[in-house]
Amino acid sequence: ELKVEQNPLFLSMQEGKNYTIxxxxxxxSDRLYWYRQDPGKSLESLFVLLxxxxxxxxxxxxxxxxxxxRLSTLHITAAVHxxxxxYFCAVDPLGGGADGLTFGKGTHLIIQP
Amino acid sequence: xxxxxxxxxxxxTQMGQEVILRCVPISNHLYFYWYRQxxxxxxxxxxxxxxxxxxxxxxxxxxxFSVERPDGSNxxxxxxxxxxxxxxxxxxxxxxxxxxxxxxxTFGAGSRLTVL
Numbered sequence: 001e002l003k004v005e006q007n008p009l010f011l012s013m014q015e016g017k018n019y020t021i022x023x024x025x026x027x028x029s030d031r032l033y034w035y036r037q038d039p040g041k042s043l044e045s046l047f048v049l050l051x052x053x054x055x056x057x058x059x060x061x062x063x064x065x066x067x068x069x070r071l072s073t074l075h076i077t078a079a080v081h082x083x084x085x086x087y088f089c090a091v092d093p094l095g096g097g098a099d100g101l102t103f104g105k106g107t108h109l110i111i112q113p
Numbered sequence: 114x115x116x117x118x119x120x121x122x123x124x125x126t127q128m129g130q131e132v133i134l135r136c137v138p139i140s141n142h143l144y145f146y147w148y149r150q151x152x153x154x155x156x157x158x159x160x161x162x163x164x165x166x167x168x169x170x171x172x173x174x175x176x177x178f179s180v181e182r183p184d185g186s187n188x189x190x191x192x193x194x195x196x197x198x199x200x201x202x203x204x205x206x207x208x209x210x211x212x213x214x215x216x217x218x219t220f221g222a223g224s225r226l227t228v229l
Contacts, residue, residue, distance in 0.1 A: 031215070031216065033216075033217070033218075035220075041222070042204060042220045042221060042222045042223055043156065043204065043218075043220040044220075045217050045218070045219070048215045048217055050215055088155070088156060090156075092216050100146060100148075100158030100159075100160075100161050100169055100171065101158060101216070101218065102158065103155050103156040103157070103158075104155065105154070105155040106155055106156075
């Protein structure tokens with residue numbers, strides 16, 4: 001059974017600080033996704049990482065993938081309040097559109113002024 | 114921007130009743146999914162649907178659940194006899210052909226189901 005573990009699960013940080021969220025998974029995969037969820041809202045796609053060493057950046061967020069270590073990171077640079085949300089990583093174990101993604105438990109991020 | 118639409122946004126039902134949740138996926142997408150999220154917990158895969166049949170389903174998707182694409186646009190999830198533990202937010206999602214290798218799901222806003 002594929003396991004996807006995120007840490008930390010809860011993170012409270014101040015504006016302007018940097019921090020990293022980690023996502024470990026238990027099976028071979030080179031397809032990893034990051035989603036954002038605001039309270040009571042749906043999931044919004046942030047990043048798609050499709051190969052070992054892939055790095056994607058959007059604004060203050062940067063995601064990377066190390067398939068050998070089965071690890072992805074989501075790095076937040078100089079956090080701002082608007083980034084407060086729950087962040088999920090999800091793994092596509094087999095590739096292809098027919099398979100379900102396995103999500104981590106999510107990292108609930110609170111950024112305080 | 115194209116979006117996945119879901120109805121109803123919230124449904125309250127009595128235990129044992131049948132519920133149908135409806136979804137209209139993005140029109141040029143080929144893969145359709147249902148996920149659920151119990152309040153405050155992780156998003157769990159229920160079922161995927163491609164070419165008018167179920168592609169994959171999880172252990173959660175037992176005989177009480179069924180999916181259908183009755184008219185080429187709607188994609189429905191039916192729960193035949195709801196239980197208290199079925200209370201959750203149900204998300205529909207769709208994606209395009211994954212020839213590129215990316216399977217980016219676009220999620221709907223969700224249907225909150227409350228079973229009393």
